[in-house]
Amino acid sequence: MTSQxxxxxxxxxxxxxxxxxxxxxxxxxxxxxxxxxxxxxGVSVPTVSKVLNGRADVAPATRARxxxxxxxHRYRRRPSRRPAGTGLVDLAFHxxxxxxxxxxxxxVEDAAARRRTSVILSDLSGSHRPPRTxxxxxxxxxxxxxxxxxxxxxxxxxxxxxxRSIPVVVIDTDGEPPADxxxxxxxxxxxxxxxxxxxxxxxxxxxxxxxxPSDMLCSRARMDGFRxxxxxxxxxxxxxxxxxxxxxxxxxxxxxxxxxxxxDRPTAIFAGSDLQALGVLRAARELGLCVPEDLSxxxxxxxxxxxxxxxxxxxxxxxxxxxxxxxxxxLLDLVDGRTPATLRVNLATELVVRESTAPPAA
Numbered sequence: 426m427t428s429q430x431x432x433x434x435x436x437x438x439x440x441x442x443x444x445x446x447x448x449x450x451x452x453x454x455x456x457x458x459x460x461x462x463x464x465x466x467g468v469s470v471p472t473v474s475k476v477l478n479g480r481a482d483v484a485p486a487t488r489a490r491x492x493x494x495x496x497x498h499r500y501r502r503r504p505s506r507r508p509a510g511t512g513l514v515d516l517a518f519h520x521x522x523x524x525x526x527x528x529x530x531x532x533v534e535d536a537a538a539r540r541r542t543s544v545i546l547s548d549l550s551g552s553h554r555p556p557r558t559x560x561x562x563x564x565x566x567x568x569x570x571x572x573x574x575x576x577x578x579x580x581x582x583x584x585x586x587x588x589r590s591i592p593v594v595v596i597d598t599d600g601e602p603p604a605d606x607x608x609x610x611x612x613x614x615x616x617x618x619x620x621x622x623x624x625x626x627x628x629x630x631x632x633x634x635x636x637x638p639s640d641m642l643c644s645r646a647r648m649d650g651f652r653x654x655x656x657x658x659x660x661x662x663x664x665x666x667x668x669x670x671x672x673x674x675x676x677x678x679x680x681x682x683x684x685x686x687x688x689d690r691p692t693a694i695f696a697g698s699d700l701q702a703l704g705v706l707r708a709a710r711e712l713g714l715c716v717p718e719d720l721s722x723x724x725x726x727x728x729x730x731x732x733x734x735x736x737x738x739x740x741x742x743x744x745x746x747x748x749x750x751x752x753x754x755x756l757l758d759l760v761d762g763r764t765p766a767t768l769r770v771n772l773a774t775e776l777v778v779r780e781s782t783a784p785p786a787a
Contacts, residue, residue: 617650
């Protein structure tokens with residue numbers, strides 16, 4: 426795995442003898458050549474070529490005119506036939522650095538290695554939309570394809586990648602992606618439902634939830650499952666028991682402290698991630714509460730670390746490595762000209778019951 430740097434530029438395939446440098450070939454039905462597009466706009470052929478190749482040395486106004494013409498003419502460069510075992514995939518994370526992201530990286534790297542392809546990482550620093558600098562660096566490289574984690578492209582960014590025949594697959598989308606962009610995720614609604622059912626079936630009636638960020642689709646789906654379990658069981662839900670976290674330790678810790686200091690404190694907490702559940706366990710310990718005797722806790726993800734918590738954490742298993750591997754296989758199939766059987770894949774989740782949940786104290 427290679428870390429992203431702006432200086433690292435992948436070489437373009439060699440052009441046939443006599444072909445001007447940096448001039449892409451066109452695929453699809455016969456239509457305007459880049460020379461004709463250049464003539465139409467009153468710019469040079471190298472200028473059109475630079476826009477197609479993601480070069481930064483084009484004036485913004487000129488770039489916008491060229492991109493509009495390319496889009497209007499539905500111009501796409503021909504995907505180059507790559508020799509077996511060459512190229513790289515750009516894996517761009519909404520936020521990098523957690524144990525959660527490492528599980529996805531593991532799946533992506535395993536699948537890429539089987540196809541003799543390398544992986545380069547990009548960190549979007551918490552943004553769900555890649556910045557312009559990311560796009561310019563990516564187009565200058567360029568990769569075989571792009572995997573986005575909890576992020577999406579702006580329409581203009583997608584058009585620029587499409588014009589270069591660089592496919593995109595989204596993992597754990599933060600919202601509804603365009604209809605033609607493949608996505609791989611998991612059944613978050615059912616995961617939230619299963620976690621909440623488990624606590625309600627144990628007899629808990631004051632069940633709190635600490636979600637992830639509300640601007641992420643997976644967070645909303647898990648909370649919808651949580652609410653559905655209460656409705657199914659005919660148990661009223663106190664809206665003040667539903668808190669928004671950030672999927673990190675600090676969010677779970679801070680929200681749990683506030684919840685557990687209440688006179689009518691919850692007897693169980695469903696955390697939207699295992700990291701938040703670890704924060705809940707710390708808050709309970711600092712307040713002198715025993716898990717699961719005084720408080721039951723359920724997490725989400727089933728990260729390897731939860732086997733080592735005390736007590737071992739009940740959680741919803743999300744197949745993160747499998748999600749990364751499947752998305753990588755789909756992306757490389759697109760690179761090789763094969764269309765996936767389906768563009769929307771949601772893998773099953775599973776409740777794993779361990780030692781952090783029990784019936785409430787009498």
